[in-house]
Amino acid sequence: MATTLTKFSPERRNWLRSISGIPGTQIVIPIVVVLLLILALVGPLIAPESQVYRSDILSALAPPSSQHWLGTDEQGRDVFWRIIAGAQASLLSAVAIVTGFSIVGILVATIATLGGKWVDEVVMRVVDAALAFPPIIFALGVAAALGPSLNSAIIAMILTGWPVTARVLRGVMRETMSQAYVENARVLGVSRTRLMLRHVLPNSMDVLLVKWAGDIGNTILILGGLSFVGVGAQPPSAEWGAMVTSAKGIIATAPWAAFAPGVAIAITAVAFGLLGDILQVRFNPALRKR
Amino acid sequence: MSFNIRHFRPTTRAAILTVPLVASMLTACTAGGAGGGGGNASGGSNAIVVAFKHEFNTMDPLRADYAQTNMVDNIVYEPLIKFDAQNKMVGALATEFKVAPDAKSIAFTLRDGVTFHDGTTMTAKDVKFSLDRYVRLGQGIASQLQGYDSTTVVDDKHVVINLKAPNAFFINGLANVYVMEADLVTKNAGKDDGQGWLQSHEAGTGPFVGTGTSTADGTAVTRYDKYWGFDDKRPTQMTFRRIDESATERDELKAGNVDIALGISAIDAAAIKGQPGVDVAFLKTSGLTQVFFNTSTGATADPKIRQGLKLAFDYAGGYAKIENGNGSIASGVISDSFTCRPDGSAPSAQDTAQAKQLLAGLGNQTLELRYQSVDSVQTQLATLFQSNLKDLGVNVNLVPIAFPDYLKTLSSPSTIPSMMLLNDYIMSPDPGAALDKLYNSKSIGITNKGAYTNPKVDSLLAQARTQPDEAKRCDLYKQVESDVAADSVTANMYQVSFPVGYRKDLKGITFDWAATPMSFFNVRVG
Secondary structure (H helix, E strand, C coil): CHHHHHHHHHHHHHHHHHHHHCHHHHHHHHHHHHHHHHHHHHHHHHCCHHHHCCCCHHHCCCCCCCCCCCCECCCCCEHHHHHHHHHHHHHHHHHHHHHHHHHHHHHHHHHHHHCHHHHHHHHHHHHHHHHCCCHHHHHHHHHHHHCCCHHHHHHHHHHHHHHHHHHHHHHHHHHHHCCHHHHHHHHCCCCHHHHHHHHHHHHHHHHHHHHHHHHHHHHHHHHHHHHHCCCCCCCCCCCHHHHHHHHHHHCCCCCHHHHHHHHHHHHHHHHHHHHHHHHHHHHCHHHHHC | CCCCHHHCCHHHHHHHHHHHHHHHHHHHHHHHHHHCCCCCCCCCCCEEEEEECCCCCCCCHHHCCCHHHHHHHHHHCEECEEECCCCCEEECCEEEEEECCCCCEEEEEECCCCECCCCCECCHHHHHHHHHHHHHHCCHHHHHHCCEEEEEEEECCEEEEEECCCCCCHHHHHHHCEECCHHHHHHCCCCCCCHHHHCCCCCCCCCEEECCCCECCEEEEEECCCCCCCCCCCCCEEEEEECCCHHHHHHHHHHCCCCEECCCCHHHHHHHCCCCCEEEEEEEEEEEEEEEECCCCCHHHCHHHHHHHHHHCCHHHHHHHCCCCCCEECCCCCCCCCCCCCCCCCCCCCCHHHHHHHHHHHCCCCEEEEECCCCHHHHHHHHHHHHHHHHCCCCEEEEECCHHHHHHHCCCCCCCCCEEEEEEECCCCCCHHHHHHHHCHHHCCCCCCCCCCCHHHHHHHHHHHCCCCHHHHHHHHHHHHHHHHHCCCEEEEEEEEEEEEEECCEECCCEECCEEEECHHHCEEC
């Protein structure tokens, strides 16, 4: 296994360089991410509500034109403006989900790291049990209990996302705890809580940040998937996954209605995924040296 | 010339490797779609494959009120009577039937030479057993037997159904009440009166025999060659295969893997039209797309609010763009497939000015519209209604609900949704039983979908129940329909027209009262 890793590492290095090693390309990714975040914040404010939510049924399924750049959907609503307005529901929901399960993951990892051997054992077995829940199946259960909505999807994904973060972070924290400067601080009589808050947690955050960025992309895809199976955002929401869902029946006759939000999901997922890779290179001296 | 992928940059290599990977995944998906259901259809074959939507719960005729169950049961089982193409009541297992002058009993003479699929002769004992079982279990098709008292077996070929009170509606409801073999069901009754066994087995007399292979995704039946009305033009086998996606049904029909597609959308139906070897029929059914208002509790208890809501919907726009111009805009509380309709019924129309005036009384209340999200047309109609009301300053939340869950809400007026969008079908050409179930206050908590109470309507229905003269009964129905329409119990949207894609050499793709939208009893090959 070790041989295999050594063999493929140079290729990974080349790949990272080809994608993000060139300064110009590397800069594009954070710019796209920032633009997407800005869009998520201001999108609903700049998109005319009448174009986003109001049915103009007699204009339904109009192809792209100067009046409707990306065409209209089956209710006659402008696809372009719906994508702009829907960025908030799609992106900020993903940010909220990842932030939510990251916070839970940090708390659990901290308890496991600080609590001693037995607490660590118990907490990690709970994490193992929680890891067994597939997010989509769990979301279907939550939707059955709370009713299908974007909030149900967010709750379900927070409840299923934290164990991975907890497990990864707990490993990193334990490694950080064994560092010489932490040992020195401990010898100097620094309390465990202070040790955790001032030394261990800040020095483990780089891993979390890399994971956070990567998780945004995955979460957008899963959120879109949940909307696609009908347990996420409901009409007339402009959430991108819900837009793809409502257009799936007309994909042969009006492909723009599904294609445009699909591309928006793909761009966002790729941008955040690549941002995670860039951050990984930035925070990991070993990768940077290569 | 040799091709070595290692000569390329890693990113190019990844792209080159991705192409066959994606292609193989797509091929796998396509292959799975084509063969997944075990379809064996091909042009001219006598064994046909039928694609349908939604779960196939059971074959038990107790649940023949579910369209999927009835789709199969109406060719595996038979009722005592049925309706012909001219809406005339004719015998099925019965050759003669006579309603007593006091309308309190109905005498039937049973057909000679009818055998169940295991060869046992059908007798009056089987009729009694079947009716008693439905009433005993009290679910599903038992709602067709309201007022049933008992069955008297006169002899093997003669049976009398006794009613608790005079009821002229009763006999119409028997068209979907199937007769099963008493001994076979009793033998396999278990602890649930045969419900478990009948889920995948059958005990009928119909032209097709169940193969005992039912799952939630469908079933298969083979032709019964000892059927009393045997016709060798009937398919030798029918495989019912669940396909929920309209586009998949369309492609499977075009590929020849499916012979009849029941679940295609109007848009996909238009795409099939003109394709070689296949055709599309838009079957005008007895159903209406309607919004039922809760007339008992909440904001919709006010008739003015209901009228305002009714006038807010863009019927013409929805008809042109969502219904794709198929069917028609509804013009009353029952479908125009019926003859007993008030004279001069006009199609529903939007009047935003009057609607706004009437809805002013709502204030800031947010309403809830329930709909079945599995039906894309209903989702579109609900979204349009929501937008129309938003234009008038009324906020509506759309909340999906599964049909079985909706049926549970009918148990109490307080749980009935304030607005429920659905396709409502009436199963017999005489609308009396349906009007009685939907609008009689005695049906509140059971089948009255709006918890509607109107003493005048109750009185008219009571008169109709004891009126043996069909024409006079029809006049009473018209008055009921007018009163219900005036009270805005429902927003009547569209006459349901059902697109059915089919192999061109198949005959009998027509509307039939026996099943929605069509009965496979009529299907012939060639």
